[in-house]
Amino acid sequence: MAFFARSQSRPVAATGVEPATQTSPLAYVPPSTRELRAQAVHRLQVGMFGLAGMLLLVSLANVIMDRAKYVDATAVNTAAPAVTASETTANDPLVDMGVAPELPVASKDKPAARPVPARNPGEAPSP
Template sequence: MAGNIPPNLIEPVATAQHFVPPSSRELRAQAVHRLQVGLFGLCAMLLIVGLANIIMDRARLVDAEDPIRDVVAVDAKPKRPVADPLADIGVIPSPEASPTPNATDGSLDSAGPAPLATQ
């Protein structure tokens, strides 16, 4: 089948083909198309920004102080402070300050810790 291609369908290019500049009608059509795409993009951006503004305004209204929320907060049980799970199992030190010995109990003197008693 591939060997039976008629010779008149495939014609070799004998001369150089020159660039044909677009006509004024084609240039005008391209300009109008670019203008349409640009205006559509601008309108889409304005629509998206407006929608985002509406969403943010609604979120701000929801987050506004509500007197009922204050009453519920007074009656609510106090929440347990967030604990560090690694400190709970002893992997890292606790973020809470550990009690330090008082300097007045005499366990530490100015020379350092008391020597161990040997027998």
């Protein structure tokens, strides 16, 4: 990266002779070979640590996914069903409030009758 500085005007000395070279504190000094090598090594180190970090992160995610698949595959539901049919009539809170109509409950002995849909007056009877 280059730094450019404006040349600063200096007052001419009392003798009237201008100095031959002007030195500015912002003058560009090219980096030495040692500095260039240190920068390259630093870039290489950062890149290698980045790649190693990504590899570690992907490996960790893979281990977690494999473990989750293993647990899902080996899980067995051995519990008996906790819900059993009761002989009493079901209490429906919506029916109690009058929001929903009461539907007939079919017993095990006789199947429920199929409801007949209402026809429009202009429709032909279905076979």
